[in-house]
Every structure is written in structure tokens, then in C-alpha cells.
Amino acid sequence: MALLWRAFMDEQAALDPASSSPASDADARWAVTFRDLVDDPASALLVAEADGQVVGFVVAEPHAEAPVYASVPEVYVGELYVVPEARRHGVARALLDAVAAWAAGQGAERLRFAVLWDNAPSRRMVEAWGATPQAVTFVRAIT
Numbered sequence: 001m002a003l004l005w006r007a008f009m010d011e012q013a014a015l016d017p018a019s020s021s022p023a024s025d026a027d028a029r030w031a032v033t034f035r036d037l038v039d040d041p042a043s044a045l046l047v048a049e050a051d052g053q054v055v056g057f058v059v060a061e062p063h064a065e066a067p068v069y070a071s072v073p074e075v076y077v078g079e080l081y082v083v084p085e086a087r088r089h090g091v092a093r094a095l096l097d098a099v100a101a102w103a104a105g106q107g108a109e110r111l112r113f114a115v116l117w118d119n120a121p122s123r124r125m126v127e128a129w130g131a132t133p134q135a136v137t138f139v140r141a142i143t
């Protein structure tokens, strides 16, 4: 899992070096986060296996808007990764279906995703899964 998570981080960093590069202690932090995800029944870390190998994973947690907004219960999909060799075989779709089933069991009514704008494959994938864009985050360096 640590290797897969690192590969995910490195791919994200390659797309967006300015704001998605791993911190110097990222691997140590992941070790703690991993344990929390496994132990916390309110979070989900689901993996996909093929031929006895883990080929993908997804991390999901409850999400709440600021209390001032009327909102429906949601689950936020924070990380979703499929190893390059296993892509385009429906692994991400299967992981999202599994997360949706888990989230429904938690009482959630929606899944929420944040996808880097430059990550066209991922945008296509979540749209193919039925998600629609809601907001765009803009950043500008202050010089």
C-alpha cells in the first residue's frame, strides 16, 4: 500500500508540481494515516486485487459543508489510484461502485471528488462514472 500510495503521490506531483508535491515526511505521515484509515470505521480504504496483487485503492471519508449551509450527507473520495498496467479494465469503476455501496451504508447520499484540472483522464473517468463538475478552484502565485 505504501508503494502504491507513493506512486499516486508522484503522479499527482508530476501533473501539479507547484501544489501537489509530497512533503519531505510524506511517507511517515502516510504510515500513520494508513493505520487511522484501517482502524476508523467511519473511513474506508478499499483495495482492488488481480492475481493476488493489489492493483488499486480508494480512500473515502465523510464530508460536511460548513454548518451554515443546508447540505446532504456526503462522502469525500480523497485518493483513487490504479497501477498503470491495470488501467482501462474497469478497476476504478469497480472501486467507486464499492465506495458508493459503503457510503450508502453510512447514510451518505452523494460522493464528492476533487480532481486536478490537468488530470484529464481522471476527469473523464469520474464523469464517465456519472459525476458532474460543481466548482473550480483557482490559484495564483503572489509575486
Ligand SMILES: CC(C)(COP(=O)(O)OP(=O)(O)OC[C@H]1O[C@@H](n2cnc3c(N)ncnc32)[C@H](O)[C@@H]1OP(=O)(O)O)[C@@H](O)C(=O)NCCC(=O)NCCS
Binding pocket: 008, 011, 078, 079, 080, 081, 082, 083, 086, 087, 088, 089, 090, 091, 092, 093, 094, 113, 114, 115, 116, 119, 120, 121, 122, 124, 125, 126, 128, 129
Ligand atoms: C484515473 C484512474 C483512476 C482510472 O482508473 P482505471 O481503472 O483505468 O479506470 P476504468 O478502467 O475504471 O475506466 C472507467 C471509464 O473512465 C474513463 N477513463 C478512464 N481512464 C481514461 C483515460 N485515460 N482517458 C479517457 N477516459 C478514461 C473511460 O470512460 C472508462 O471507461 P472505458 O474504459 O469503458 O472507456 C487511473 O488512470 C489512475 O490511477 N490515474 C492516476 C491517479 C489519478 O489520477 N487518480 C485520480 C485522482 S482523483
